[in-house]
Amino acid sequence: MSHTGIDLKGVTLRYTAKGQVVEAVRDVNMDITPGEFVAIVGPSGCGKSTLLKLISGLMPAATGTATVGGQAPRPSGQVGLAFQNPSLLLWRTVLQNVLLPLEVSPxxxxxxxxxxxxxxxxxxxxxxxxxxxDFMHKHPWELSGGMQQRANLVRALIHQPEILLLDEPFGALDAFTREELWLALQALWMGAKPTVILVTHDLREAVLLADTVYVMTPRPGRIDVQRHIDLPRPRTLEDTFTETFSDIVHELRGHIGGSRTRIRAEELMEVAS
Structure with a gap:
């Protein structure tokens, strides 16, 4: 079980793009308990991935406070990362790729x-x-995209990180492979229980995997809804066809659509005034 929680209080994040200051997220509050599986959903460009940069120590907060395990965020061997592109080293076998973090972890x-x-x-x-x-001695170029992403997940967890940050790790995969990897990720998480933050556009993915789903508004991203997912584990693909599961997905989709409409109305009112 992870002993590392994450606490964000009034966090605002800004960055400079093409000479202009962009406010990515505004006044974000999150209290993630150790070992919790959190999913962050919202429209493209709302700052989901930017929050991961803050938590991993790669980007400072402009205002507010952020703590990871009671300390300011910093790059650390206690954080595992997995992204949409597995980025496995082509000249190393699957097993050698998986073992790579152990070669550099303090x-x-x-x-x-x-x-x-x-x-x-x-x-x-x-x-x-x-x-x-049966594929640990194969090279990445001998594997399918889904198999490469499985290896990527194992590599992210092999050094027993306290925190696992996942930025749309299944976004480039076909639907069937994606569903298989949901179950693989759930099994890995239930075995090691790191604190997980998953950024995703897939609401079914979020509801199947997460203990808590945060819905963000369009940029500057704010937390619009915090939804606890009270479904028993382990969850199965059959669960995704139940009425209870579908109701939660539709509820979250309504919040995302509603926040877009509300923000757009506010923008039009500002223009009109």
Whole structure:
């Protein structure tokens, strides 16, 4: 179980693009408990990925406060990252790719160099759990996109991070592969229980995986809704066809549509005045 929670209070984030200051998110408050699985949804450009940069220590807050495990965010070996592009090293096998974080992690690298066997066994178990047991000695170019993303998830978790940040990791995959990876991610998370933040445009994905879903407004992104998902685990694909599940998805979709309409109305009123 992760011991690292995340607390954002009144956070506003700005960046400069083409000489202009852009306000990405405004007055965001989030209280994520250790081991919680959170999904952030909202329209494109609302600042979801920017929040991940703050939490990972890559971008400071303009105003407000942010703490990760009680401390200011900073780049750390205790954070695992997975993005839409798996970015596996083509000249390394799947197993070698998965073991890469252990070679550089301050927490593990000395022990890994002394005795790599226990770490290799853990990597093999995790690869087996996501269906890659027979492919660990293959190279990335020998795998499908879905298989590469499975390896990417294992690599992000192999060094037992306290926090896992996922930025649309399944967005480039076909629907069937994406659904398979939802279950693989759920299994990996339930085994290790890191604190997870998943940025996604897929509301079914968010509801299936998350304990809590945050809905953001169009830019500057604000938290419009915080929705707890009270569904038993482990969740299955069959659950996504139930009335309860569909009602939650439609509820969240209504909030996203409503926030877009509300923001647009505010913009028109500003122009008219």
């Amino acid at each position: 927490k593990h690298k000395a022990a890994y160099r002394r005795d790599p066997a226990p770490y290799m066994e853990r990597a093999k178990r995790m690869l087996g759990a996501v269906g890659l047991g």
